[in-house]
Amino acid sequence: MKNFTIYLAVTLCLFLSRINAQETFEERAKSIASKIESITKDEKAALKTEVEAVNQQLINGTITKDEADSKKKKLAEARAINIESKVALAEEELKNLVQEKVDGKIKERDTTRTFKLEWNNKKKWKVKKEGESRTTSQFVFAAGFNNLVTNGAAANSDFRYWGSH
Template sequence: MYKIILYTVIIVFSVLTKAVAQEKTFEQQAKSIAVTIEMITTEEKNALKKEVEAIDSQVKEGKITPEKAQELKTKIAQERANNIETKVAIEEAKLAQLVQDKVDGKIVDISEESTRGGTTIILGSNSKDSIGKNKTEINFGSMKIYKGEKDKAERRSKRTTSQFVFAFGLNNVVTDGENFEDSDYRVWGSHFYEWGITYNSRIFKNNNLLHAKYGLSLMYNNLRPTDNRYFVKNGNQTDLVTSSVNLDESRFRNVYLIAPLHLEFDFTPKKLSADGSKTYFRTHQSVRLGIGGYGGVRIKSKQILKYEADDIKVKEKQKGDFNVSDFTYGLSAYVGYGQTSLYVKYDLNPMFKNNNIDQNNVSLGLRFDFN
């Protein structure tokens, strides 16, 4: 479980990081030089205009004669012309070297680069549509391998796509007549984890708004009781009792295999191919909202107790059914942007089968759908 968490942290970190610099193409560099030359000419001409206007003002004020003014204008015009010639010569030398580098093969355009092979490894969701005609992209975040730009575009634009899902956050129970401040379980110490595979099917052929999202997930619900307590099975009842020893940790975990089903609203706009001949429907690139539910079976229940006895550290694992409901079903929803969303779940069935007071599991956290 800790390996999964560590791997997910690496994925999330990679989602938040982007490349900050890219190699400029020949056309971009040539255009940059042309813009610089234009700026040099414009700046020198504007400076000359202001200087001429200043000389004319001196003539009007009687400070200099018209003959002197003409002499000054000729002088500064020549100076500005020399400035333009000198500065432009530097940029022309850069352009000449750029052309020579292009001829010598030192500069490779994106269009040329895209025809080459090679492999790109992506940890998270920071992959781009354009990966190169013959390149291979291995995306660990979504657990997919794309063989070339065409393969990636076609697979990501299919009516049904797949995602790797990971979610985590706070976990607790809803008890009649109690609020979370009076909960029997630590609010910040109780957590849930969920990971699995989902499929996303566009409901309408030519409209990207509505999707059916379904799949299989493993769900881990952890509760940490307060006040040095732990669970004890008494017949068909499961009670929280105070331990006779000081517990360093008391954690109760239920693991479920569930089948989630959501109606997803995806506001990602459609895209057109470069020549405008084909329409692509992408997902997970804008605001998303999902509402639905889940149902599944309990795989196992386990209680972990840690304490010291006679200066010996003890870790005790207790496995059994603890009278936990064998089946679970509930409501869930999420809202977010791109591949990240806020996620909430609520079990409609009580956690324990026959306890006098029903307690229903509730979870709130973050969800990542790596497309």
Template sequence: MRNFIIYLAIFLCTLASKIAAQETVQTFEIKAKEIALKIEKITTEEKQALKELVEAVNLKLEKGTINKQQADDQKMKLATTSANNIESRLTLEEAKLTQLVKDKVEGKLAKSDTVSKHRRKSISIFYGDDPNKKDSIHKEKSERRTTSQFVFAAGFNNLVTNEQVAKSDFRYMGSHFYEWGMTYNTRILNASNLLHFKYGFSVMYNNLRPTQQRIFVENNNQTVLQASGIELKDSRFKNVNLVIPIHFELDFSKNKMKDDKPFFKSHDSFRIGLGGFAGVNLKSKQYIEFNDLSDNYVHQISKGNYNTNDFVYGLSTYIGYKATSLYLKYDLNPLFSDNTIKQNNVSLGLRFDFN
């Protein structure tokens, strides 16, 4: 399913390029896409390697060279090693992404990351019967109906429990989200700049920090908060999703005239977006920080299923001016699939659409 989402996102990007009728080289966007694909490749490689090693252990168990307890111990060590490998390799890619976004925001990249080759239409006008006496008028198609943006969003994150966020079990200021991705923006109407269709792919990071020194534990197919029994410096639960967002956008940017013809420029005024998203869960992790009995600092990372839904979908909306918007997204399906009490993720923050 994850590979399907990746391929579909790439297909949409390719389709948008054809709609725009241009050959485009997008330095910044290509770098971001390369990092996303590298993250997916790392996860796939490590999982495949772990699968092969586990199969080798199962083969030893079938031959009777090791017993079931020894097999379980070896599988646990292999899983721990694989998780550490994924974590260390992904940390490097996430650092690259963070630096890339920072360079973009600070304007360290080229002012324009896009080099476009537009189609030209040539019209020849002949004077008299002599074909050597001619004048050519070249009309260049300078307006693009489809444009692309790099999207970055960040803000507060929490869970809706019993249809409310009040009296939450999670810190309001400490729980946060951030998102990055690529979108394509296609103007729908021929003679109006008002209505646009936006689509692409995004990676969403939703973080929750429990209150009262608690951590998440799995108990009889239920994922619940439980007292840790120690003084924690930090406790954080992170859920990472790869999604395809789709929005219909009202762009109130005024039409401009260029060479006596209307010129449509997006993201130049107030904008309102309404839509949703659907995708898959990539990973769930719990981070715990504390000092042990010897007063040594301990940073513990636990990766597992945690009973989270493999498939995610929800609604999202934004309203803003030019590149900056107030952004709200809400998961329609609960975070934990089998919990008796349904808790849905909700996020509120700022969204930036960089042309």
């Protein structure tokens, strides 16, 4: 039961554990690119909702067409500044990533995935006995004859040594 528990625990550890290696250059570059895309999408969506609100005010008659145009321009400029500042941070991060790659701080992913599990085998550490080995790899040829002894003599048997008719 003790062995079963140990084997079960080791098996669970092997299959349920997750080893996370450092992200590669390509993965990090893709994540920065997706971050830039999400920044622009979010800011454009926010600008669209603000412009729709201004258009609704124009339809309701609370503001004039010139005021609506000037508000739209101000909102667009503010969102453009937001996009530029956030994208500049992401571009700086990308620039640092490229510099790390050039400097050799980022290692390539190891393409040979290996898994090695080793137990301490005490047989390896035993000292080999001095003396002759009991097993050899020599070729041995042997032949023999058998005969049935009947009535105390082998000469009068019904079986022959060499013949097989």
